[in-house]
Amino acid sequence: MPGEENTAHYDGPAGGWGSIRGIARIFGKEWATPLATETLYRQNKPRGFMCVSCSWSKPANYHPFEFCENGAKATLWELTSRRCTPDFFAKHTLTELRNWKDYDLEQQGRLTHPMRYDPATDKYVPCEWEEAFREIGSELRMFDPKSVVFYSSGRASLEASYLYALFARMYGNNNLPDSSNMCHETTAVALKKVIGAGVGTVVFDDLSNCDAMFFFGQNTGSNSPRFLHPLQEAAKRGVPIITFNPVREKGLEVFINPQNPVEMLTGQETRISAQYHQVRPGGDVAILMGICKHVLAADDEAKKQGKRVLDVDFIAQHTTGLEEFEAKVRATSWEEIERESGLSRSDIEGAAQVYVEADRVIGIYGMGLTQHVHGFENIALFVNMLLLKGNIGRDGTGISPVRGHSNVQGQRTVGISEKPELVPLDKIAAQFGFEPPRDKGMNTVEACEGILAGTVKAFFGLGGNFVRAIPERDRMERAWTKMRLTVQVATKLNRSHLVNGEIAYLLPCRGRTEEDLQATGPQAVSIEDTFSCIHGSLGRRTPASESLKSEVAIVAGLAKATLKPNPKVKWDEWVGDYALIRDEIAETYSEEFHDFNERMWTPGGFYRGNSARERIWKTKSGKAEFTTPKTMTASGFKDAPGRYRLITIRSNDQFNTTIYGYSDRMRGIEGTRDVLLINHDEMKRANLHEGQIVSLVSDAEDGVDREVSGLKVVPFSLPDGCLGAYYPEMNPLMPLSHHDEQSKTPAAKSIPVRIRASAETDLVTVRREPLDHATTDV
Ligand SMILES: Nc1nc2c(c(=O)[nH]1)N[C@H]1C(S)=C(S)[C@@H](COP(=O)(O)OP(=O)(O)OC[C@H]3O[C@@H](n4cnc5c(=O)[nH]c(N)nc54)[C@H](O)[C@@H]3O)O[C@H]1N2
């Protein structure tokens, strides 16, 4: 079992003075200017702007400073005074810049001019917007529409996203992969299948009405720190928070509210989790089976006294499939549950008893459940657990995926989807007078497969850092350059801009904090948070450069340069007045977005509704569906001697591929990200010593060599058989084929690897199996 033996050590709580110092350390004087303070003050408030970091709720009753350490970092990162100008690009070739670290690239500051790749000098050179639109448009007109990919990262507003999806469909494809394909796509697919709505059913107020929370694989302290406030309030009310996570994450242990002067001055901590269970990566299927097993046993006991633990009325009226699931649970032994979960029966029963006794329970989760080969089963079983006691569709209950990017959920809501059945295509056809494509488009993994196979000829990136975020980075980078056209819309320089197609453009855009002045005046945009609430957002800062365009203007400019004119599609008018785009959104999605322009400034946002919350089940059976799992582990591969499950983690000093600094304060890892976390017992077994430099190699048995070297061994409290290391540095180790079976979300929380201690010793342990189903390397 894992010990408490981290050498990497942080004694402090999440929040507290550490979070204030964390901001000051990175931004120094930049953070203390009146303008920065004024901007932060307006963050996440009505008539203010909505944070560009995560998608956590923006409540109506906001705090004086409704931002967290990471929201402040993200805002200040966008507001930096540094500029990455044409001068910078004149000094460096792309070949040279490809050797720079992600951190150093983004440190160059905001992009200022549209740039075109010049193959003769291997440099980006400045160009005019119209020239860029013209060339990209004329190239796009020559491709088979099915060979072009339109990626988006989850930041672009509802307005930009709606136009982007419309552009792709008018162009002729549904190739609209999105960062959520690497993230909560498992949620979208699993929840749609079992409860008929692909997003969470919980709203903010439920958090103060529940009497227990079950928390799987979400790192609140780093990734959605404002969530710590309702968690702290719940813990203070005596609500047990039961956490399952291989890593002891500080934010789920103790918290000091940096907005509470008394707590700050007295160092008064709140304990967050009442129970903390260090599950094996992929062990959640077994835990959930164990919890359900205990619930059924408790129900058997209760029946003897004429009572029930199960919500039998709810089950009879609203669900299907319990019989088969129940038989499976009863047939599953505790021995198997203990082996697969890495936890003891008494631990699981202890957690399950809290569930038995609680009347209103919320289930919360993040990447720890979604990023597995059997991520679908993780989520479906979590829903099973909730259904047993009617914990969906009542106040203070429900399932709550914590979404990532600030508008990632909203982008899917307004049409960015490769799945045509999720988009009201008939309505769009009637509204704009064209026939949208009805065939399925490519998701992220399929787009990567197409790029490797050479069938994808052009890639358009609306934000993000695709090449860095996806699996199989080394092979992907080599294949990337074979594309004819790559276009990236971005605020800051990143790795994806340096791996270019034959023709490549880098187009700089305004950020959400900045004033967006168009023909009818300053424009606001809107986003959807993790609780399905829609908020207006108004940027007021002077844009980083006069040459920047908004994402709306860039998408419209490109669409106009590419598509035949259509009188119902008014690109110029839409750019002049975003309220007209919102009118179009309201027409396409009339149920959710009626009176959009009037409602967008509602304090706390307006709720777009969720059928499952009303106990209306838009599933195939018309009921909420119990799922019988075909597997007892989510990892998707067998254990073998020397094979570890690698989990890729984020620090509080990064936002995805954006690295703010090298301090993972809450895990006590400082100064470097090139580390391999492993527990003491495993270190002994593998004959490793602290500080030793090792490599990780792929153990996927697909014949492809994958290696990341130069990792320093750091003893860390983790379950046996498991390792931890940072995303995105580890992405070369993740096979493209290693993804959730149903949704194709890359399985970044259980990657099969071996440790290579040194070139001589380990060649023996790295097996090279003959190629069987392997894809060919490029
Ligand atoms: N500061 C900051 N904030 C962010 C981001 C960021 O990079 N930095 N990214 C944003 C985005 S896009 C997203 S999607 C979210 C991601 O936020 P999270 O969903 O929290 O994602 P991760 O931090 O990748 O992993 C979550 C937790 O899963 C645990 N875990 C790993 N494997 C397992 C397992 O098998 N079972 C269980 N139960 N737990 C497991 C890890 O230890 C980790 O604590 O955060 C968003 N917010």
Ligand SMILES: Nc1nc2c(c(=O)[nH]1)N[C@H]1C(S)=C(S)[C@@H](COP(=O)(O)OP(=O)(O)OC[C@H]3O[C@@H](n4cnc5c(=O)[nH]c(N)nc54)[C@H](O)[C@@H]3O)O[C@H]1N2
């Ligand atoms: N191994 C492993 N891989 C993972 C994950 C993991 O946990 N482990 N997590 C996955 C997840 S959850 C996600 S969401 C993906 C993230 O994948 P992406 O969303 O593609 O990546 P980001 O790092 O969020 O993108 C950062 C870049 O976005 C640009 N940008 C910032 N703001 C704006 C803006 O307002 N407009 C535009 N146009 N551009 C902007 C900047 O240039 C910045 O460099 O990675 C996935 N990959």
Ligand SMILES: [Mo]
């Ligand atoms: Mo994400």
